[in-house]
Amino acid sequence: MLKKEVVPAEGCTEPIAVAYAVSLAAELVQEEITSIKLLLSGNIIKNAMGVGIPGTGQTGLPIAAALGAVIQRSYKKLEILSGMSPEELAQANSMIERKLLEVELKETPEKLYIEAIVRGKNHTAAAIIAKEHTQVASLAKDGVQLELPQGTVNCGESEESGPEAYAVSLDGIFDFVQSVDYNSLRFLLDGAVMNKAISDEGLRGDYGLQVGKKMSQQSAVNLFGGDVANKVIAATAAASDARMDGSAMPVMTTAGSGNQGIACTLPVIALAELMGKNEEQLARALALSNLITVHIKHYIGRLSPLCGSGIAGGVGANSGIIYLMGGSLDQIKHGIQNTIASLSGMICDGAKSTCALKISTATNAAIQAATLAMNNISPTVNDGVIFEEVEETIQNMERLVQEGLAATDTTILNIMLSKGTGI
Known part of the structure; x- marks a missing residue:
């Protein structure tokens, strides 16, 4: 996969x-x-x-x-x-x-x-x-x-069509990440180099809204400090700034989307660098973040009225962050619940420069959710769309898309076309 x-x-x-x-x-x-x-x-x-x-x-x-x-x-x-x-x-x-x-x-x-x-x-x-x-x-x-x-x-x-063909679970993903031979994951490090390169380009250049670049610069009009969280958020947003503004640099995609690849990998890449983690620890964290992003996307859809980069990518990043921090499977599940509780309503209004804003918001939510999870804090079944079992929470994202947001894509597209900017 x-x-x-x-x-x-x-x-x-x-x-x-x-x-x-x-x-x-x-x-x-x-x-x-x-x-x-x-x-x-x-x-x-x-x-x-x-x-x-x-x-x-x-x-x-x-x-x-x-x-x-x-x-x-x-x-x-x-x-x-x-x-x-x-x-x-x-x-x-x-x-x-x-x-x-x-x-x-x-x-x-x-x-x-x-x-x-x-x-x-x-x-x-x-x-x-x-x-x-x-x-x-x-x-x-x-x-x-x-x-x-x-x-x-x-x-x-397609061999993956039909719910009976899909048997992936969070437990299975975690077991795989823990036990798989490291050499079979080394190819993920090539993607880390690729995505880090476009992040660095976004921090250097004046791409798009310059979300990452302006967050990383120290100035009188920047309320963000230079702490770990903001360095991670800025690095992630900068890659989307460059990609959405037409940078010719390649990106390692996840589940069919470069922004999803950026959203689920760069927080992990940036944090691993700041924490001094080795390549094997990074590769296993990337395997976890990518696979959980794919897992979420299976339910919300390849293309969706929900922002896959924000929600699926944010959940994936959260899981990778917790893994790097030494979190347990239960804490990873707490983190997923926390992140979905925060981001579940983020809509997709197309690929464009403001994707960097959504990704920065999702990365911030992922860091916040990881902090709570590492303190064993998680929402309960009494809280909105959250179920007691995290797999049920994830699976009901499909219901949210198919039943609750059935007309959302059409409405968004009509609003975009009403501006007369054409295609």
């Missing part, structure tokens, strides 16, 4: 997944492109409207889709934009100027759905990605279905 869910990406995963889908279709056309039509679920549109696209200085779907058509390196998947040349960017901008792109909202129950239809003078090709950012559901050329590329899974054949 870790090797499947913890993978690198360059740029926000929703518009980059669109670029990947367009690239798959464009490679089949093999001639000059005359039009690109995108049919997208509301969540894809919501998460692609306001985010910076690496190496372009631009935001949103048009440039991401056009680059997918020009670059045509689908084998790179979520790193498709890495190594992009100035000539390719110029070609993509030319496609936008010629108004070759059309975007429509697709009425579909799938939260993550991308259908790219690419036309040339003689051929038409279509690629559909659904459920996961690199999961190809369909490829067709001139109306004929084609064999899917190696390494992709047809949505109808």
